[in-house]
Amino acid sequence: MMSRQGSFWCPPARFPLAACWRRESRGAMCLIVPALAALVLLSSAGAAVAASEDIALRGCWRSQQVRVTLADGTHREQNGDCVIEYDGSRARSTCHGSNGKTETLSSYVPSGPGQLRVTTLDPVTGQPKGPASELNYRIEDEWLLFERQLPASAQASPTGKQPVSLKSVSIRVSSGTTKGTECRPRGENPLRVGRMPTSSLLLTLPTGWKPWNVDPATDKNLGPAVNSNFFVGAFVPQSANFGSSGPVQFVLVLDDTRYGPIPVRPAQFADVKKRFIGEMPGSRLSCDDQDRVCASLRTPNGATTYTELVNLNGRVAMVTAASQNDSIDTLRRYAARFVERLRLDNQR
Structure with a gap:
């Protein structure tokens, strides 16, 4: 005690x-549970949607913090060893975790000023894996910030602990096109356990x-x-x-x-x-x-x-x-x- x-x-x-x-x-100890990880990855990949209209989005971004707000008003701080890379037509989020490397591929179309419509794709077939989602984004110097309201279907829980929205910040890894292998997760960290x-x-x-x-x-x-x-x-x-x-x-x-x-x-x-x-x-x-x-x-x-x-x-x-x-x-x-x-x- x-x-x-x-x-x-x-x-x-x-x-x-x-x-x-x-x-x-x-x-809880703010561990990234699988369900929340999927939501975070989807939202992170979606930040690239407006790349075809906003050249500043091109390149690579490293995730710094994701705040998940729950239905009862509390929030959880999340982050993974993740980067987001996009070229103006598709976005690829790559993360390193306890189960190795995972990738999420998405397509996107602009839906308004600072607004993006994202569709997660099957990485093999390139076909949509589910319905499109909407998010808001903005760029402040070297940082990319976005917000997303989660769909009602993800809120069906009587506990009040279901996630209802996400906010995140990422920092640019390189300006313009990515050089070599810079746009990648850092991998195993020998400085910590857990x-x-x-x-x-x-x-x-x-x-x-x-x-x-x-x-x-x-x-x-x-x-x-x-x-x-x-x-x-x-x-x-x-x-x-x-x-x-x-x-x-x-x-x-x-x-x-x-x-x-x-x-x-x-x-x-x-x-x-x-x-x-x-x-x-x-x-x-x-x-x-x-x-x-x-x-x-x-x-x-x-x-x-x-x-x-x-x-x-x-x-x-x-x-x-x-x-x-x-x-x-x-x-x-x-x-x-x-x-x-x-x-x-x-x-x-």
């Missing part, structure tokens, strides 16, 4: 190093660190710390010591989804910083830059955490270093190494 500190949920004594986070309604939604953020491990192979979906302590965010990974020093409750120190890297499927620009990041400061009562603010905010916190169980939020081309990465013994300065150095790698790996 997690203990409560104000509006935070803090780890129990046996797991002293997990940070305290505001716990939000999340339902089947939680996949972050689009790249990370090369800093020297001296290794993955801590723990699955937030099954770990009752790390799970609440990850919450509905996308798990990039948890990491420990190469020579890490482990106690009965876990490693003596670790770094947790998350792709923060709370701001929705939108590109986080400087104006939005100002709001992100305000929210972060408001969620950290009793913390000490140690940086406040245009694209970065930092704070440290001493938890009730004696652990110290240091957290940075950094804006990486529209995605907010959350890097937390935690320890039972290390000083704030040491934790700051730990986090800085991961932030530096994230900046280098995700520069445009």
